[in-house]
Structures are given as C-alpha cells and as structure tokens.
Amino acid sequence: MSDTQTLIENRPPSVATLFLERVDAAPDAEAFRYPVPPASGEGPDDWRSLSWRQSADRVLAIAAGLIDLGVRPEERVAIASATRLEWILADLGILCAGAATTTVYPSTNAEETVYILADSGSRVLIAEDAAQLAKARERRAELPDLAHVVVVNEEDAIPAEGDPGGWVLTLTELERRGAEHLAGNPDVVRKRIDAITAGQLATLIYTSGTTGRPKGVRLPHDNWSYMARAIEASGLVTHEDVQYLWLPLAHVFGKVLISAQIGVGHVTAVDGRIDKIIENLPVVRPTYMAAVPRIFEKVYNGVAAKARAGGGAKYKIFQWAAGVAREYAKATQDNLRRTGTASAPTGLALKHAVADKLVYAKLREAFGGRLRAAVSGSAALAPDIGYFFSGAGIHILEGYGLTESSAASFVNPGENYRTGTVGKPLPGTEVRIADDGEILLRGPGIMEGYHGLPEKTAEVLESDGWLHTGDIGELSPDGFLRITDRKKDLIKTSGGKYIAPAEVEGRFKAVCPFVSNILVHGADRNFCTALIALDEATVTGWAAEHGMEGKPYADVLASQELEALIAGYVDRLNEGLQRWQTIKKFRILPRDLDIEHGELTPSLKLKRPVVEREYRHLLDEMYDGARES
Template sequence: MSVVTAASGTEPVEPQKVLVDGRVREVSVPALVPRVARGSLADLPYDNARQDPEAVLFSRKDAEGEWVDVTAARFAAEVHSVAKGLIAHGLRPGDRLALMARTTYEWTLIDFAAWAAGLVTVPVYPTSSAFQTRWILQDSGAAACVVEDVEQARMVSAERRQLPGLAHLWVLDAGAVDQLRRAGARVADEAVTARRGLLTPATLATLIYTSGTTGRPKGCALTHANFFAEVDNAVRLLHPVFVSESKEPAATLLFLPLSHVFGRMVAVGCVRARVRVGHAPSVEGEELLTDLASFRPTFLLAIPYVLEKVFNRARATAERGGKAAVFDRAAEVARRYGRTATPPLSLRAARALYDTLVYRRIRDALGGRVTYVICGGSPLGARLAEFFAGAGVEVFEGYGLTETTAASTVTPPRRPRTGTVGWPLPGTAVRIADDGEVWLRGGHVFAGYWDAQRGTALPYTDEGWFPTGDLGSLDEDGYLRITGRKKDILITSAGKNVAPAPLEDWLRAHPLVSQCMVVGDDRPYVTALITLDHEGLTHWRRMRRKDHLALWELARDPELLAALQRGVDDANRLVSRAESIRAFRVLTTEFSETSGHLTPSLKLKRRAVLRDFARDIEEMYGSEGARP
C-alpha cells in the first residue's frame, strides 16, 4: 500500500488490518528493525566514538554566540568524565537523578552520563512549581538533582526537609559539569565500564512524569528497550529526515523541552543516527528566530503552536506591507497543492510563482534549509498541514503519549492523509475498543506506572494493550484519526455527546486566539471561553488604529468580536448544529502554566478553568447573545 524509504532503499510495508462488521478495528505494521537484544542507551556515545570519532554530533554556542562543533569522540569523553563524577559522589546503580533545566547541551550530556553511571534520569519541567518539583522528587525517590540556575536551586533547597533521600544538588550555572568532572578524576575508567555492563534493554532508563491535567502526575517508567524500539523504527521509517538526501547533512535545532518525551525521543534518535543537534533554550520570540537563522537545520520537531505562530506572523507581516491579499491567494494555492496527489500544470505554475513571493520567506523563517517537520503534541489541522506541504516543508504528523515513548503513529512517507495522524509506527498495533477508545501495543509501550512504595513499575495490563484514554477511529486504509479524550467528552442536557478537541484545535489556529476551551457539560448548548494571542492582538490593534483601547475594552469591541465570530463560524462547520458553539466569552486574562490553567505541555486543566471562570460561564448562558 505504501513505499517506505529505508537505509537499503525502498521496501513496501503493508499494514495488517482486522475488520469487525466491515469496519477496520485494528491495524498493525511490522517492525523495520529487530529488537535490541543487549546493551543500553549508555553505549551509544561510546559506539559512535569508536565507529566514527570525527562525526559531528552537536553544535553548541560559545561566548560569542558562534556554533562550535562537538565530535563523537569529544562527546563520549565528556559523558565518561561526568559519569565518573556521579560515581565519585556515591550514586549507585538504579539511583534516580532528577534534571531540571531548559533545552541545553548540558541537559543531553548529563542524561547520557547518568545512564553511563547506571542511573535513572527523572526530568522536571524548568517551569514547575515548588509543589510539583517536590512531588516528583519525593515520588521518584531522587538521590540527586541537577538544576539550571540559582533560583531553581533555592526552590529545591527550601524543600530539602521533606526530601531526606536527596543527597546532592548541583547547579549548571554554577559550574556543575566541571565540578563533576573534577570529582571524577580519581575514579578509574573501569568503574564506568562496569556500570554500563550491568545495563540491559529491560533496565529502567527514565521516569517521566505526566503533565497531570487532573490530580498528581504519575511517573511513566520507560526502559532502554522502549527507546530503542521507538527511535530505531522511527529513524528507519523517516530515513530522508535523519539521513539527508541532499548535499546538506541532516541537522536539527531542538527547542522543545527535553523534559517532555517528544523532545527526548528525538534527541536520543539523533545520537543514534549521528545527526548534528543544536539546542535552543527558548521557544518564543526573536531569540528562537535568531538561532534558527544561524544554525540552519534541515528538519525540526515542533508542536502545532510553533507552526501556527510562523504562519500567523507571516500573514501579519504581509498585511503590514499591504500584501495580505497576495498572501491569502498564495496560502490557498499552497493548500490546494498540498492536498493534490498529482497537481495539474496550472497549479504547479501558480505554486512556482508564489514560491518566490511567499513560500521562500516561510522557509527562511525556519532557517532556510528545513525540508521536514515532525509535529506532535496535539492535532495540527488539515489547513496548516496542507499549507506547509505546498510551501515546500513536508510535515510528518504523529500521535503518542509519554507512556508510549512518544510516537505510536506517524504519517507514512509520501502517503500523507490530512486530518489523520498516520499509520502505526512500525512495530506498533492500534486497536479501537468498543467504546471508541484507542488502545496501543508495541515494544515502545512503557513498563508501567512507578510505584513509590515498591520502588518499581506496576504493569498496566495483562495482554500488552495500553488504553490511552483518547477516542479515535481507523479508516479503510488504516489511518488513525483522533477525535478527543474520553474524560473530556461533554454531554449536553439534551444528551448530545460533544468532543471539544476539534473545535478548540481549529480556533487555536486563529491569529487572534491564544487558547480556547469549549464548555457544555449538562448545559442546553455549547459555548467557549477564548483568550487573546498577544502578538496577534498587537498586530490587529495597530492595523485598525486601536492601540488606545484597554484590553477590557477590546474584549467588547464589536469589530474584534465580529472577527472572532467568523472564526467560530468556520469551526462550527466541522460539527453538527447540536455540537456547534452558540456563544463565546473573550477573557482579559491568559490561560498559562503560571496561572494554573495549563500543564507544562500546554494542555488545558479543564477543572481549574471551570472553577476560576465560573461567573463568566454563567453569564454566557444567561446572556441574550446566546443563540440556542
């Protein structure tokens, strides 16, 4: 059914489907590589140094802001010296080392050094609160913690009385890496070799705590085998991404948090495939654009939010220059081109014209060399996927969870189907349960949730299937479509089931919208809370000369409300009348992680939003503007 590019050429991969009552209820794709039978991720730096010592694995910024290459030999030496330092401080095999920092070279260095010392790494989001950090350190039983800066060190130090097992605290900005190297100078090299020798594919590699939209986060126990199953099949499947087919060697700039499984998986995959990696600590503003321009990656991993920002910024720039109509025509041409298997000559000619006028600028914003984007975290949406494909950037959209070491499905090369999250990653099976829940099985599925009392992972099922909590369906060709979360399904007072995700994802792509939450549980109809995007709102105010208006005045401005209503009307075309948004409220505050309304991975904490904006919700249902 499809052609998958592999290291040796092209191999057909036929998804195996199981039909029930004429509908596809299960689909699987055989693994492209055998399971790793021995060793661990700790061996990767050493294997790379032995096989290709001069290969460039990383580039890191020096004091002048220039990118300096790090070879495989140098990385292995640095990993080895830091691993010796961890051993020198008395950390034992299996001890947990927490790591709290932004996306930096040191993050990846300590990750691999901890593995080489036989430790288990526990990532903590750098934006986590004191309570969240203490909970993760307590539950994981962390014996040591590495933080980025003094402020984080003070926060952890303030919790030390409740963390009796935390013996060590190191600060990267205070020279933690050099301190560990110096401490390790007295440790024999053989000590690291012995620690590595204790590790097997089944050994626990990391505990990654879920974001926790409700309740306390749970630790997902991922083994070295889980990572190998994930990255080896992904690298082979997406061969053109990880092994460049052009004159430019494959390279990527990591800017998503390495504390999230998505970024972590790609980081490990790049070391495995010897792809040059740079680290960017910021996902916002000019700093990231500057890093992209100077690093010039060939592919990126991103969440839809990033691609939405790139598109909306380009649209705003065109509007400021009086070329909004040109941009809109170019966007429509790109979408038509992106969804057409064999574009006619007229469409190819139009695309060539707009490539110079518009699309090249989009690619330049990503660094100028980006050909592929691996996108996950939430649905991208057909409009953006088609646009970027038409603009010369192929998007591989995937679906997965922390429990599945990131991707469980991915867009098959040269066979995209917009609106879906692709086929099962090779080595993976997908099943749709009777109630529509998506179940997953494969070597990348985690060992279980961490049990702090027993100090081990508890298996999640008896048969190997992991129930995700997501709802979805499989089409006749085995492509998976995600329709929402089971726990997020709204049931109106009329008994209509409503999945909020499609409406919310569509509205979040609007240039004026930052976040959106659909409401309607046990209500007569569906409504929405909307927060405004700062950058999009600034541009809108400037273009309409409304800079003098305060935010509370803008939230009631008829012209702004009309623009948002058009976006709501567009979103409503996705659903039936009974599921459509009848009224919305523009909030003058933002949903954020700091406010307690978003998780670190930008997922809505619905209970917190419902609690804190209860008055706004009641006023929507009592307002005359509602359209039942």
C-alpha cells in the same frame, strides 16, 4: 526476517550501549552544536560544536562523577533545567552510570518539584541555576534522600548556611571528580554499562496531567533502545540531517529525540530558548525539526498579521496564496494516495508556482531554507494549518504517542504523509481500536508502569501488555491513524449529542489568526460556548491599524470593534460545523492562558478543568436564562 525486524530485534539492552557504539563508529563526526552568548550580552551567539568523542569524554566523566558520589544502578538522579547541551550530557551520564533520570520541568513550582524529588527518591539533583537550587534548598527537610545538588551555572553554586558539607557542587566539579575517578579506575563506567539489563529503570517522567498529582511513568532502558532502532528503521531521519532541538527535554517528546539521534548519528543543534527560535532558524538551517502545534499556529498567525500590516493588497495576496496552498496540498496528497504520483491539475500547478514566488519561498527561508520535514506532536494540529504548510513546501509530519509509550508510537511516513492523520505505527508497535473507539497500543515502547502506583497502572495497562491510551481514533484500511479526541474530553450535550471539542478548537485556530487558545464548553448544556484567549502581539498590531494605537490592552479587548472582529471568525467557523457543534456564544478572556497560572501543561496542553473553574462566572453568564438549542 526483514532488515527492519533484524535491526529492532537485535537491539542492545540500552541507549548507553548504543552511545558507545556511535562514538566508536564515528568519533570525530560532529554530534552537537550549541550557542555561546557574547560576553558583552549584545550581538549574535557564537555557535560551537562537539564531536562524538568530545561528547563521550564529558558523558563518561559525569557518569564516573556520579559513581564517585555513591550513586548506584537504578537510583534516581533528577535534572531540573531548560533544554541545553548540558541536559543531554547529564542524561547520558546518568544512563551510563546505570542510574535513572528523573525529569523536572524548570517551570515546575517548588511544591511540585519537591513532590517529584521525594516521590522518585532522587539521590542527586542536577539543577540549572539558582532558582532550581532554591526549590530543593528551601524544603531540604522534606528530601532526606537528596544527597547532593549539582549546579550547571557555576556562578549560582553558592553554598548557604545550613547546607551539609559538599551538598552543593558545580557540574564542572562533578566532571573533574569523575575524570579523577576514571584515572584510577578506567573501566568503572564501561562495567556499569555492560551490566545494564533491558528491563532496568532508565527514566522517570512525571506526567504533567490536566488534573491531580503527576504520576511517575517508569521507562526502562529497552524503551529507549527500541525507540532509537525503530526510528532509524522508519527512515524518517538520516545521518546527514541537521536537527534543531528546542523542545523541553523533561517531556517525553524531547527525550525521544536524543535516542533517535544516537541511533541515526545525525547532528543536533540544541537551544531551548523559545524567544530565540526565529533568530536561530536561519543560522542553524535545520533539515529536520520537531515542534508542538502551537509553534506552527504562531508562525501562521504571524505571517498573516505581517501580510495584513502590509495593506489590503498584500493581505489579499496572502489569503489567495493560503487558499492555493491548501487546495494544492489536498490535490497532491490525494493523487499520491490514488496513483502514486504527487501531481496537481495544470491550472492549480500554475497558480501554485506564482504563489510560491510571492509567498511560500519567503516562508521557507524563514525556516532556514533547508527544512526537509517537521514533526508535530503532543497535541492535534489543525488540518487547515497542516495543509497550508504542506502546500507551501514545509512538510509537517504529525506523530502520536504518550509518555506511557515513550512518545513515538505513530508517525507519518515521509513523503507519503497524510495531513489530518498521525501516520502509521512504528515498526514493532501494535495497535487496535476497542469497541468504544479507544486506541490500544502494545510493543517494546510501552512503560513498565506508574512509580509506586500499582492500582493506577492496572487501570491502563492490561496483563497481556495492551495500553489504554484514553484517546479515541480510527484506522484507515491501509493503517493510517486519525485521532478524534480524548476519551474523557468528549462533550455530551443535554440533547444527547457527542462533540469533540478539540476538533472544533482546531478548526477555529485555522480560521482566526488572532486566537492563541480556545476552550469549547457544552457538557450537559443545550448549546456550545467558547472561551477565547487572543495573541496580544497580533491584537495590538490590529488595534494600531484601527485607531486604537496606544490604548491600554484591556480597553482593546473590551472594545466593540474587537468583539465584532472575533464574532466574524466564529461565524466562519460555524459555517462548517454541524448545528449541534456550533458556537452560540463566546467570551474573550482578559489575558492569554499560560503555564504559570496552571492553565496549560508544560507541553502547552489545555487544562480544561482549571480553565473552566477559573472562568466559571463567564460560562454561567453565557448560559444564564438561555434557551438556545
């Protein structure tokens, strides 16, 4: 048996056990870094650290506090909070109590939050602030199982008229109760941990979905223990890494990173404030970071916009350097695949060295200067964006997985990564491609099923363990997976041609630095159209350079100049497409798509039915009387 097989097959039944092992192995090593804003509200944050032992003190107190509140094994405790240190400590406390975490995005509206709390039967809600507390309080009558709300921000834990006694308490109070409970019964939490079985429910994650009510995905303890060991065995991260974690922990992609950290033992700097990413990177100086494609797209568009604002010469240098980066990345990746050496032709290598001094080095410094690898997941990364960053020395390793497979089923293997693929399966995960191209997965990371929905479970999970992902893909002879599209999102035109909209959308994001979101439409139509949402900051900068400074943003969007600009990028896109894929007409949307309007999921995936329904009038307008083919 190989070392990898031994590591995975001898995994403990739970991450709670792994956590105690990590604490025992390195009690004084740094585990987490977290920001503390200045009291004045001005100036930089003060970053502080917790060791593994200090983290364990809080985690065990939270676990004991929940036990003191009467929480029993497998009962659900919900967390509605942005990504922050307390989210991680609370989640680990829940797991160590033998209970199960129900994750709730803080952006989820009150109606859906109440649905998730009720459907999961959550006994306790750990709410970040007054806004999350209010969602449960205003509809408490619909939540008969909810016995307590624990508020993280102490100043927001204000009891209201009509609250049952003790219904609201602070996280500090919970930890105090737990410490007192441990003083009288010091083994209470360890007994709970020792009693955890591999198949015991650990997490309920409600898929945000693009249509209908969310479904609760049941993930047992063994899923997370397997993920911790499989990621450790992959060699993707080491105990010397510093991870910058800002992804939403209510999402499975963020959640799996906690398991990986516990398995490997590296440092995690945690701060979920999206507006602080650019400020935090040079402070944290991460060696490893996970993100969704939209972040890399925004960075690329921001760099291009800055170069454009610097004048024609600077923009030409950037465009030249971007082309060199892509050419260099393709050449080195191809040579590595063929010969085992990541080399480039001499002339290209010389051009790359010049471009590195002019452009790439500054870009790497913006990421903190030490970034060894970035993992991209949740949606497809446009290959041209991936090649650009690869050539610039920022190595983006695409991965793939679902909530139903505990997030990390595939990931690119370190230095041998291939842009445009999601890499190879994690050790212990099996894959096969069905006759219709659908990707099927089987292994220890696969969910138990959907909570209370046996019929829905049977639709995707076969009796022999194979999960139908709903994604279309293809495997290379040496095992690299390429995702081509969502099975349900494939467009079939009235002419009988199949089109993968995500592929066309990704290509457009790579050629147009002004785009934020794009939806390609064409099902049962005789040609394709697009709804294009632009990035306001980038467009505003362009407008100022073209005599429209100070004009209302709506007027800029409606201008002929902007229409012509975007049309030029659509033409560039069409040059690389098959005739039936080309965008014949497009409309610029009056604003960007967002979560608040229900057009994007919390993980920033496009909700096609919502957008098509909202902008049906624009789609109909483009096809009205049209006869193009």
